[in-house]
Amino acid sequence: MDIFVTSENGHKxxxxxxxxxxxxxxxxxxxGIKSDEGFDEQIExxxxxxxxxxxxxxxxxxIISNTRYDxxxxxxxxxxxxxxxxxxxxxxxxWVVAEDSDGNQAMCHSTxxxxxQEYVTKARERGFKTTTIxxxxxxxxxxxxxxxxxxxxxxxxxxxxxxxxxxxxxxxxLLRKSPNLCNIISSxxxxxx
Amino acid sequence: MDIFVASTGEQKLNSVRQACxxxxxxxxLNVGGQRAKSSINEQPEGFExxxxxxxxxxxxxxxxxxxxxxxxxxAIENGIYSVKTDGKEExxxxxxxxxxxxxxxxxxxxxxxxxxxxxxxxxxxxxxxxTTTVGAVLSEWEQSNSKDPQSRLTSFIKNRESIxxxxxxxxxxxxxxxxxxxxxx
Numbered sequence: 001m002d003i004f005v006t007s008e009n010g011h012k013x014x015x016x017x018x019x020x021x022x023x024x025x026x027x028x029x030x031x032g033i034k035s036d037e038g039f040d041e042q043i044e045x046x047x048x049x050x051x052x053x054x055x056x057x058x059x060x061x062x063i064i065s066n067t068r069y070d071x072x073x074x075x076x077x078x079x080x081x082x083x084x085x086x087x088x089x090x091x092x093x094x095w096v097v098a099e100d101s102d103g104n105q106a107m108c109h110s111t112x113x114x115x116x117q118e119y120v121t122k123a124r125e126r127g128f129k130t131t132t133i134x135x136x137x138x139x140x141x142x143x144x145x146x147x148x149x150x151x152x153x154x155x156x157x158x159x160x161x162x163x164x165x166x167x168x169x170x171x172x173x174l175l176r177k178s179p180n181l182c183n184i185i186s187s188x189x190x191x192x193x
Numbered sequence: 194m195d196i197f198v199a200s201t202g203e204q205k206l207n208s209v210r211q212a213c214x215x216x217x218x219x220x221x222l223n224v225g226g227q228r229a230k231s232s233i234n235e236q237p238e239g240f241e242x243x244x245x246x247x248x249x250x251x252x253x254x255x256x257x258x259x260x261x262x263x264x265x266x267x268a269i270e271n272g273i274y275s276v277k278t279d280g281k282e283e284x285x286x287x288x289x290x291x292x293x294x295x296x297x298x299x300x301x302x303x304x305x306x307x308x309x310x311x312x313x314x315x316x317x318x319x320x321x322x323x324t325t326t327v328g329a330v331l332s333e334w335e336q337s338n339s340k341d342p343q344s345r346l347t348s349f350i351k352n353r354e355s356i357x358x359x360x361x362x363x364x365x366x367x368x369x370x371x372x373x374x375x376x377x378x
């Protein structure tokens with residue numbers, strides 16, 4: 001099974017591998033390709049994060065041109081802010097867009113983990129074009145600037161776990177539209193009734 | 194640890210219990226549910242209304258259990274919201290979680306968002322969001338569980354309980370630096 005992921009990031013590739021192995025129970029060739037040239041480092045707002053995921057998907061298809069694939073996974077992380085009890089609260093979330101070889105698509109966003117507002121303010125001051133909230137949060141530590149979950153969850157949840165569950169939910173939705181992907185699922189699976 | 198959930202729904206209670214077992218593996222857990230009012234539409238729409246529903250449930254729960262000691266209160270509210278992409282409106286269902294400790298500290302989070310068919314949203318709106326959920330419409334159309342449309346919509350790869358548990362887990366972890374040592378065993 002040939003799968004392309006719109007990033008070379010190790011967390012995303014590992015999450016894609018885990019999710020697709022669990023669902024399809026077959027050998028997978030997963031290739032990650034950078035497809036976010038020109039994007040802001042910190043994407044803000046649900047609409048913009050989802051749009052960026054779709055742009056990654058389009059960019060990847062342009063890059064791989066006529067290469068055959070079974071599944072494309074576009075993953076875009078970002079933040080969104082809501083007012084709760086009169087105060088701003090900002091959450092990290094990732095949108096996943098999955099597309100099969102027939103062009104059927106499904107989308108889903110991840111759980112939202114709250115950023116401490118002081119880091120949001122600092123990153124915004126420096127400019128989201130170049131600075132992510134996570135990079136500010138882990139400054140002066142040896143923590144991974146691409147994984148906000150360990151510092152946000154006391155090392156209990158990882159970005160890989162969160163993305164894996166989101167990818168599984170996205171593919172689950174896509175299976176309802178995709179005879180090709182259903183055919184890949186090994187016989188004996190009872191995912192679809 | 195004494196934990197009250199602002200609901201008696203089995204899925205919500207199980208998801209809270211499982212999340213607490215994961216985050217506080219060494220604690221003895223008493224998880225109880227109370228039927229608390231959200232005082233909003235049966236089908237909440239938009240983050241503002243969904244969060245309001247969760248906060249209202251929390252407030253009502255505190256009234257119901259007045260005088261009883263607790264370590265954590267958990268309120269969960271599901272609802273729908275839309276995102277515009279490429280000029281098209283797409284609908285998603287998610288849950289917002291509010292958890293409060295005995296000192297009044299609150300933490301928040303939300304679940305993954307599952308796509309809801311636009312036609313089902315339109316039909317529930319036509320019948321009235323005050324009485325009809327999109328899940329109820331989907332259960333008529335697809336013979337699915339009205340309390341767990343997420344299962345069928347994800348080809349049974351995910352279900353509502355697992356979705357809630359994953360998001361509650363993340364919110365619970367945010368209490369750890371401050372108060373985990375104070376919880377009673």
